[in-house]
Amino acid sequence: MQEDIRLMKGNEAIAHAAIRYGADAYFGYPITPQSEVLETLEDEMPWETTGMVVLQAESEVAAINMVYGGAASGKAVMxxxxxxxxxxKQEGISYIAASELPALIVNVMRGGPGLGTIQPSQADYFQATKGGGHGDYHLIVLAPATVQEMADFVALGFDLSFKYRTPAMILADGIVGQMMEKVVLPPQRQRRTEEEVAAQCPWAVTGKHGRGHRNIVTSLEMDSPKMEENNLRFQRTYAEIAEKEVRFQEYFCDDAEYLIVAFGSVARICLKAIEDARARGIKVGLLRPITLWPFPTREIEALSRRVKGILVVELNAGQMIEDVRLAVEGRVPVRHFGRMGGMIPNPGEVLDALDTEIINPAKK
Amino acid sequence: MKEEIIIAGFGGQGVLSMGKILAYAGLMNDLEVTWMPAYGPEQRGGTANVTVILSDSPISSPVLDSYDTAVILNQQSLDKFENKVKPGGTLIYDPSGIHHPPTRTDIKVVPVDAMEAAIELKNSKTYNMILLGALLALRPVVDSEAVVKALKKTLPERHHHLIPLNVQAIERGAQLVK
Structure with missing residues (x-):
């Protein structure tokens, strides 16, 4: 066995990956089912090795505003x-987006609405992809399906977020947060030096250091024409992200007559259902969006020209299905199968839903 | 090779840690593994279960409809999982506290009185390792060397002096089903 293959929970993988990325700070507040992120960071004590700050804030609101402050100074904070x-955290996220700052936000979703349950859910899709906070902004939203992706998307999320100066979110769920799998951790990177931060983030509030002007980070602009200019700039960034950063994975799509679209750990449950369907000669494919925003609209549109029907499977009442329907534009039936409140469908239920909703709707 | 296992019982019986040792042993044998707990308020007295999948090829779903092998430690879990063992599969159960024993005839049903054996070993905490020994004797999905390595990985160092006792418990469990 190689040294760096480990068995760990998705939440633990996020913590280890953050340290190894060379993240400067983590600010959080415990809540099931993601408390292992903070717990693992506290166990690892990275402040004694890489110098990473780990702080349990007094509340989620405090934590996101600490992220806002850290991000404004050019630090990799999460x-x-x-x-x-x-x-x-939504108010703070909107401010971070409007201030064009990089930050990584992780949501390990549980069943809602309200205080809900601690069991897995995907019911925050709308919140993550359609804004969440106020104003016209987007997060880059990454949906991991494996513990390995929980680790990998920390670096990806930070890198994209710095590249476009916009916050990124890892939108996971209680399944991938709590399950253990093999994971290969990336090598340890050094945290950036003050000089590197100043060079790479000329917008950061790092002190003038001989710079001729003051950097000011704010989301406030009382002059409406200027605020519209800001919005147009944000929209150009979002258009560029939508153009360049769509990520997805296709499984068995080449000869598929039917398509399932699912994200995160649910995509894996669907993959097992597809293996079982194919064993019975039913040609089903799976498209798993990896970026939920930007959404793989073009790819789903292309597939909708080749399949007879599409089933969208989610742990919610039907959220991503709206984006699938926008891509499909009515070409083929698009139906939903979802469980809510922390209930998890097994592969057999997905197969039954595929049959009654898409393959043999008359039986319903 | 692919083995889909459910371990289910009360919280505090060592269900999750037994699954963890099994998963680590799979890792030591270069298998793909998933360990999926039904997480929640699994303190002593509540129900707890964990799905462990060991496979020599990538694993799709960590959530399953049915299992090759079930290790069942209380009546509620038996009621829930007896019908989810695949035909030809194996159901190991602890008969103490079971009022309605399994009735399936198309699977291998093996009672293991692990609590009695644990008392003989003078340590009730060896209970789950006795069951692991029984499981591995019936379904040798990982080798014993891997299990010892897994014990070293999962037990905190201050408990490493208990590894020989755990190995003894695993051997005792294997004897019980021989």
Whole structure:
């Protein structure tokens, strides 16, 4: 066995990956099912090795505003929470987006609405992809399906977020947060030096250091024409992200007569259902969006020209299905199968839904 | 090779840690593994279960409809999982506290009185390792060397002096089903 193959929970993988990325700070507040992120960071004590700050804030609101401050100074900073806690962070997320700052936010979703349950859910899709907070902004939203992706998307999320100066979110769920799998951790990177931060983030509030002008980070602009200019700039960034950063994975799509679209750990449940369907001679494919925003609209549109029907499977009442329907534009039936409140469908239920909703709807 | 296992019982019986040792042993044998707990308020007295999948090829779903092998430690879990063992599969159960024993005839049903054996070993905490020994004797999905390595990985160092006792418990469990 190689040294760096480990068995760990998705939440633990996020913590280890953050340290190894050379993240400067984590600010969080515990909530099930993601508390292992903070717990693992506290166990690892990275402040004694890489110098990474790990702080349990007094609340989720405090944590996201600490992220806002750290991000404004050009640091690689992150927070994590679960659904109700992420709702509390929305104001801060909107401010971070409007201030064009990089940050990584992790949401390990649990069943809602309200305080809901601690069991897995994907019911924050709308919140993550359609804004969440106020104003016209987007997060880059990454949906991991494996513990390995939980680790990998920390670096990806930070890198994209710095590249486009916009916050990124890892939108996971209680399944991938709590399950253990093999994971290969990336090598340890050094945290950036003050000089590197100043060079790479000329917008950061690092002190003038001989610079001729003051950097000011704010989301406030009382002059409406200027605020519209800001919005147009944000939209150009979002258009560029939508153009360049769509990520997805296709499984068995080449000869598929039917298509399932699912994200995160649910995509894996669907993959097992597809293996079983194919064993019975039913040609089903799977498209798994990896970026939920930007959404793989073009790819789903292309597939909708080749399949007879599409089933969208989610742990919610039907959220991503709206984006699938926008891509499909009515060409073929698009139906939903979802469980809510922390209930998890097994592969057999997915197969039954595929049959009654898409293959043999007359039987219904 | 692919083995889909459910371990289910009360919280505090060592269900999750037994699954963890099994998963680590799979890792030591270069298998793909998933360990999926039904997480929640699994303190002593509540129900707990964990799905462990060991496979020599990539694993799709960590959530399953049915299992090759079930290790069942209380009546509620038996009621829930007896019908989810695949035909030809194996159901190991602890008969103490079971009022309605399994009735399936198309699977291998093996009672293992692990609590009695644990008392003989003078340590009730060896309970789950006795069951692991029984499981591995019936379904040798990982080798014993891997299990010892897994014990070293999962037990905190201050408990490493208990590894020989755990190995003894695993051997005792294997004897019980021989």
């Amino acid at each position: 927070t994590s929470s679960s659904s109700p806690g992420v709702s509390l």
